[in-house]
Amino acid sequence: MSTFIQLTVNGLANGAILALAALGFVLIFKATGVVNFAQGEFLLIGAYIVWAGVVTLGLHWVVAVLLGVAVAVVMGIVIERSVLRPMVGESAIAVIMVTIGLSAVLRSLVQGIWGTTLRRMPEIVPETSVSLLGAPFPVNRLWAIGIALVALGGFALFFRKSHYGVAMRAVADDQQAAMVMGISVRRIFAMSWALAAVSAVFGGTLVAIMIGVSIEVATFGLLVFAVVIVGGLDSIPGALLGGLIIGLTRQYVGGYIDPGLGEVIPYIVLVLVLLVKPYGLFGEVRIERV
């Protein structure tokens, strides 16, 4: 029983963070149609900025997170403007190649600046253990779940209520119609990249709290692909559910059967879902007539 609770809490924490990371991916895909292979590196950069803010600059972690958000906004806008906008109208494969290139550049940039040593994220949330029904587990997992849920809720509210959120949904739904409503599609594109990078600051920091600050954060981010394909590339609820499915199965299989299999299982789930529902659980089915 205690193993089960531990695995569940870990799985939920991983799942919530994955959902947050996947949200950024879905945001970009929904609004701009770009499959962003650099989402994992966005997490990486987010984690490093917050780490550098606290450790190198000696800032309070709240200030460091705000700094991370500011850097993310600028980075998102600059990347959209300089890398993606020239690719408008190019084939999907070409755009994907560009984002793969972008991920390599961002990864090298991080390693160039901060090296490859594993660093510990300073204590942002308490690192004590609590025991629940006889099972001890680190309290930072609970914090991770809480912060991820608050962030997801904030984004959900933004999409439902704010003018910008609604305008973003409009662009995702029908670009031409959004344009004649007076919505600047360029601005919305820039904003989706900025928001995706901001969500990655939270996601990356939470990942780093659990596994430390290193290139591994980006590797964890790779799981985002399993999440969004399971949930549906263009579905925000799908990202949430996909995150939880991948997070929990990874822990259960890793804990009960074999840790090695636990690393592979997300991709097995991925293949199984694709066999049954090629557009993911909540993805919009696109029927293309030739």
Next chain:
Amino acid sequence: MPDAGTLCVGTLALGVSRAYRFNLNGSRLEAGERQLAIEDIRLAFGGVQALRGVTDEVRQGEIHAIIGPNGAGKTSLLNCISGLYRPQQGSIRFFDGDRDHELTKAAPSSTARWGIARTFQNIELFQHMTVLENLMLGRHVHMHHRLWRSLLFVGPAREQEIGQRELVEEVIDFLEIQAVRSKPVGSLAYGFQKRVELGRALAMQPALLLLDEPMAGMNAEEKEDMARYILDVNQLAGITVILIEHDMGVVMDISDSVSVLDFGELVASGSPDEVSQHPKVIEAYLGEAAAR
């Protein structure tokens, strides 16, 4: 303005008898003043000449129909006006009292801000949103966007939303779509979708309304309803309408002036009667033999 009491559409006499609480017309011109001056517009896609030097004029308060066979360049011209296409040559001046705008170099988001609203031949609604959300998006250019306030949705952002909502409710009443207001647009019947698209354009309080085949694919009854809405918008609110339509009965009944395009050229322009007698129009529609 012509008498708004009774108007004939086909064989049906229609009463137009309601007043608007909000002024839906965004134009500051007096009826009859020149509102749109299209001059020598040339548009090509590679080797295909879509528009070959079209010159035309639209006056405030009229219903101006653009007719012509398929592929004549009607929609292309509309797209040039709303900023979706950039013609290679020519100018389109849009007059609005003290401020004039050149439309050929403007982005669609700018033309929308200046008061040009439109509907599309193949409905372009936000399929995943409700009718109400679609219409509220029509208010986009009238809302002031303070990012942080709108994020928190408090204070002025909330009041503003309520204010905008009243106008949208009026449009919903006018188009008689109360029953479907909270349904996702994608689930509605075709005729309703066409109506919602008109509503979304009206919610913009346009100075100029561009309608691309608003009655395509409708039955006689739906066409009459749509014709009544268009007349109502034009006569009561005073909004200028540019209309592309294939149903000649409707065009001749409701429009004040008609322009005829054929192979990207303007072949005739004038009142419905003048245009229907024009030999080039008969030729374009019925073939050369009939014109002789």
